[in-house]
Amino acid sequence: MALKFSSAADRLMDKAAMLKSKDLYPFFRQIGDSEGTIVKIDGKDQIMIGSNNYLGLTHHPHVKEAAIKAIEKYGTGCTGSRFLNGNLTIHEELEEKLARYLGHEKALIFSTGMQTNLGALSAVCGPRDCMLFDSENHASIIDASRLAMGTTFKYRHNDMESLEEQLEANIDRFQKVIIVADGVFSMTGDIANLPEMVRLAEKYGAYIYVDDAHGIGVMGDKGAGTMNHFGVTDKVHLNMGTFSKSFASIGGVLSGDAETINYVKHLARSFMFSASMAPSAVATVSACIDVINSDDTIHERLWDNVKFMRNGFQEIGFYTYNSQTPIIPIFIGDDVKSMLVTKFLSENGVFATPVVPPAVPKGEALIRTSYMATHNKSELSKVLEVFARAKKEFDIPSTMGQ
16 A cells, blocks of 8 residues: 655646656656766667766776776775764875865865754754755755754845845854755756855855755866865865766865864764775775876866857857856746657657756746767767757747746
């Protein structure tokens, strides 16, 4: 007998069933093969523009070789937590390497990016503390607030006046106040206004925690992150990143001063009670940093592709939220239309992903596209050609007001 669920959950499942019945269900698509920029769906090639593989390193020869060698030396897993039997030399070597790369005193690696936020924020925010959240923060940050014993307030997305209002209202009510925001927002590609956040944090005596999952590897000098991009690394108290995007693997990292990182290391339950990162994953991340540091062209190619696509979408007449990152969202508006467009793209050899509420506000369904350093211009030109046809076919609006 199946378990009983809430009416809200039932409505969600009914919607999924409806989409499946109309052959519009766009999730859990089975990828049979992958060559980085090209994936095979149902035996047919599609150009992948729905990935977070920004630097295209998942298939880099040096990266794959490092992963294989790590398995040969350490086996396929650690079979325990870092606290007990799962602390390998390469874990600590990677943490030292990441601290140098990011520009912070110390770094700590977690088994996933979500566990990084869950563990770090619940450890640093106690019952007498407060977190101020950007309203469009990632779901893992929201879930972390549910685990933390402190109080949470939201400010309007990237609105520094709204943030200051929250600081004024709460700075004297709590032991410490932590401003928590994405560095690069995952759906729209917005960049957090870190310089102004730093100014406000210093003015009111608050701390800053940046979730830079989509920023590290991409933004700043050699991808050292959004804090590096703005030159405020020493003003960001804690910086979080993931390895499932630019670093071709899985896991997460928290960086900051040595004392705070050591505290999180001994208090974060998602770190203490999870098996440690597999050796192959650790070696993959380390090899990605080597490639980034040795290849001066990788970021040039990435940003050249981003500029090519941004200009191309603007010429066609799409509204792209003025994104300045490798994430270029295409505003659609209607939820069902976003599914129809996704199906059209797929049938014409383009893999992209629809984003609907609650991931975006109601009435702002979009197609999230993102680009890699390894895309070639022939692939990108085909993507633009297919999108141009989709715009006419589905009467996609050129502004959010239409």
